[in-house]
Amino acid sequence: ATRGLSCSESGGRGRAGEEKGAGGSVSASLVATPWRSSEERVYDVVIKQAALVRDQKRSWKSETDMPASVNWGLLNEAYERCGEVCEEYAKTFYLGTLLMTPERRRAVWAIYVWCRRTDELVDGPNASHITPTALDRWEKRLTDLFEGRPFDMYDAALSDTVSKFPVDIQPFKDMIEGMRLDLKKSRYMNFDELYLYCYYVAGTVGLMSVPVMGIAADSKVSTESVYNSALALGIANQLTNILRDVGEDARRGRVYLPQDELAQAGLSNMDIFQGKVTDKWRSFMKGQIKRARMFFDEAEKGVAELNPASRWPVWASLIIYRQILDAIEANDYDNFNKRAYVGKASKFLSLPAAYARSLAAPAKGGGWL
Numbered sequence: 001a002t003r004g005l006s007c008s009e010s011g012g013r014g015r016a017g018e019e020k021g022a023g024g025s026v027s028a029s030l031v032a033t034p035w036r037s038s039e040e041r042v043y044d045v046v047i048k049q050a051a052l053v054r055d056q057k058r059s060w061k062s063e064t065d066m067p068a069s070v071n072w073g074l075l076n077e078a079y080e081r082c083g084e085v086c087e088e089y090a091k092t093f094y095l096g097t098l099l100m101t102p103e104r105r106r107a108v109w110a111i112y113v114w115c116r117r118t119d120e121l122v123d124g125p126n127a128s129h130i131t132p133t134a135l136d137r138w139e140k141r142l143t144d145l146f147e148g149r150p151f152d153m154y155d156a157a158l159s160d161t162v163s164k165f166p167v168d169i170q171p172f173k174d175m176i177e178g179m180r181l182d183l184k185k186s187r188y189m190n191f192d193e194l195y196l197y198c199y200y201v202a203g204t205v206g207l208m209s210v211p212v213m214g215i216a217a218d219s220k221v222s223t224e225s226v227y228n229s230a231l232a233l234g235i236a237n238q239l240t241n242i243l244r245d246v247g248e249d250a251r252r253g254r255v256y257l258p259q260d261e262l263a264q265a266g267l268s269n270m271d272i273f274q275g276k277v278t279d280k281w282r283s284f285m286k287g288q289i290k291r292a293r294m295f296f297d298e299a300e301k302g303v304a305e306l307n308p309a310s311r312w313p314v315w316a317s318l319i320i321y322r323q324i325l326d327a328i329e330a331n332d333y334d335n336f337n338k339r340a341y342v343g344k345a346s347k348f349l350s351l352p353a354a355y356a357r358s359l360a361a362p363a364k365g366g367g368w369l
């Protein structure tokens, strides 16, 4: 069966279970011929990561299996610090992680901190000093920590996490690739290009998180399909982010919206820089919001397949983030001057709704697959 909802107009994903080329490196396969869509190339990473989990190539190590040289006190402190960062930057998400088992919770914190630090390189206060060489150094640190040579405390926590859970390095490398793209690219010709960018900076988060969050013991769907949903949640979040931040990005000279779709709608970059909400703009935005919602729908299918204790934070983030799209509509599509946000009350009300949804059991099988 052909799996995956092709949300782009430029072709669908590869077929499930189909073995493809070298797999893994999205960037390396850029030289491959014939032409394949970004969705197909990203799906190679999904297949590889899913296989890693299925085969449990890296078995779960308990503390008694670990070398005596590990300083448990320091490692625990490193994880605690990751938790503090996570609590500071993403409070709701942090609360959700408290429902997870201690091992999973601290592993998710370590991944969160690495992603946050990576994003801060190009988005944080020192962003103007970041060069491709700095990103190369960051990538070297990444390979070092995956090989058991962490540079600092936060790296030590992630190094421990990747030694215990079947997490592949590729999504981490690909996120750095996304940051490289942000340094050199400020226009996206079509959705295929934008999809690849969204995979790099956000789809990767889904692929990193699932091995740690775990798949429900009674899940009957394929591992690939769960990864596919995780990838879709990252893409949906990033598309939403882009739609929310159109004005802010334009003021930095950036237009993430697909250039061909803008032209088809009779719009130009100049219209975006001028920031006038016209009927053409409203109609264009309706299409963009519709596509983001399709990715959220695709993501929803996989949440019930996760380990029960991991579902709540995922539902909470999905429900809350998706409301940003409703807020753009409520602002009459003025994402140039008004920031679409989800208020504290809506966020709070979403939490019990997320909890209720997290109680749903995995699909019975034979359903969406």
Ligand SMILES: CC(C)=CCC/C(C)=C/CC/C(C)=C/CC/C(C)=C/[C@@H]1[C@@H](COP(=O)(O)OP(=O)(O)O)[C@]1(C)CC/C=C(\C)CC/C=C(\C)CCC=C(C)C
Pocket: 093, 108, 111, 112, 113, 115, 116, 119, 123, 201, 202, 203, 205, 206, 207, 209, 210, 226, 227, 229, 230, 231, 233, 234, 237, 238, 241, 299, 300, 302, 303, 306, 313, 314, 317
């Ligand atoms: C439960 C949960 C949400 C887990 C993810 C935890 C985690 C490791 C998050 C890291 C997020 C991060 C710091 C990413 C760096 C790049 C980045 C900032 C991406 C944007 C996030 C939104 O952040 P923000 O609004 O602060 O953006 P600004 O920097 O201010 O512009 C992103 C839009 C992407 C975030 C992507 C996800 C949270 C993907 C989550 C997917 C899963 C957890 C998989 C769930 C599994 C299934 C089966 C659905």
Ligand SMILES: [Mn+2]
Pocket: 119, 123
């Ligand atoms: Mn950012």
